[in-house]
Amino acid sequence: MSNSLSAVNCNDVSIRYITGDFKDIGFKEYLMRKLTGNYHVTEFWADKNISFSLEEGDMLGIIGSNGAGKSTLLKAISGVMIPTRGTITTKGNIAALLELTAGFDGELTVRENTYLRGAMLGYTRDFMNDMYESIIEFAELEKFQDRPFKQLSSGMKSRLAFSIACLVNPDILILDEVLSVGDGAFRKKSGDKMKEILSGGVTGILVSHSTQQVRELCNKVLWLDHGNQVCFTDEVDLYLNAYEDFLINKKLPASYEDVQMMSERYLQKVELEREEKRAKQVAKLEKMIENEHVDVVDAAVNIIRKNRPELLKENA
């Protein structure tokens, strides 16, 4: 097989999902509804004919609006769900962070939870013994090791989950909306860590609503819409521009020319916005000079101080 070398290979995958009345109803209720013909189950295809393959070291960004089938696809890749049609092959150890704090136990301590999570991700006790210190250190939870998990703040919880998933060196890392954890400092740290991991040959899959994040981290993009694959491409910037345009105009591209057109339109819009902003600032500046009779330089400095304070710091 020609694809046997790729880290993740998704071959014409379709996943049927069912929703309906069946959840949380009891046997009695089920019988009643069956008898009265009130029992409804709807089947729908959460993903239709998705195909892509990732090589080692690739970082895939999956984009698409709500209900596009992103999470379902991730579930299939991580093996939680089995695709209705098509095949998915993966190579190596998968660390799935579909939801950061799921699976932690409030009653157990931070230490015990770390080991439990490590075990769930498929590691041995010896390996966890070796890694434990650095995980706690990265999560900045040294002082909380023997506290019950439920006493941690939600930020701390996500930090721990993120640290475990990253530091255990998975072959494939699946991240669902998780990079936005913690405070600004930790976010920066986790972003850096992500980049470091990716440069180390890990294959990553990221679902994110932040196009900025996808641009920064990903070298391939899979765009889904209502279960359909709009594209799988390595022209990240072009397609993300088009995606941004789609978010505004709600129209999917039908061809490559469309994509280019949409990307162009988006860039023009960004340019336009920038222009408008600039014009606004100029107007402000002029007004200031007129009304307050301040020095032009002072006014400019004021504006810079307000909008780009870092420039002033560098000069000072």
Add this chain to the structure above:
Amino acid sequence: MNKIKKYKFLFEELVSRDFKEKYKRTVLGMAWSVLSPLLNLLVLVLVFTKLLGRNTPHYTIYIFCGTLIMAYFRESTRGGMRSLMANRSIINKINIPKYLFLLSNNVSSLINFSLTLCVFFVLCLADGIQFGWQFLMLPYAIVCLVMFNVGIGLILSACFVFFKDTSYLYDILLTLINYLSAIFYRIDSFSPNVQRLFLMNPLYCFIKYFRVIVIEGNIPSVQFHLLLLFYSLLSLAIGLLIYKKYNHKFLYYM
């Protein structure tokens, strides 16, 4: 085999989690799990000794055989029933065999059972029961009982995933089984045909096995051994079949 090795660490961690959760890390929690069946036993002895126990030798032990096995069965299957749903946030996100949760739950009930079993032996000693070679056969019944409980747990956990009122229905069923298992009464006053009907209740058979060995000092017949094995294999087979058939569907219901 490879799979067992792969999930050994996880299994150990899950058992330790279930165990800690159960006893909340308190010595009292542990003591309570021994005390509670004893108190239960005390109530039954106080209530029924005058009524039914006059001509039953070792009546306290007679009842204890029943409560010991019933308590283990109840705890193990009830816990097993909930084990999948209780871990649904994990099952939903991480690809690990779901049966591990059921098994780890069963291990912690087994530990509890062993503790009670120790108390049981102490009480046997106090009641002047002769310990003989036949006691070495008890592990046979225990192994069968473990398999039986795992099988019932598998069946119930699948039912519970699909129908949330399984737990209420099962509680009613448990009460029924409790009264039908001859825990505090003897069955010799019934006609031979009715007595044979009791053999259709697996729980009664397990209790009977214990009583024959501990109180009567005999080893049950070969047929009786086979009967226990039959029940445990049947329950395990049905449980595994249901699990195999439906475990991919659980996800939609969680």
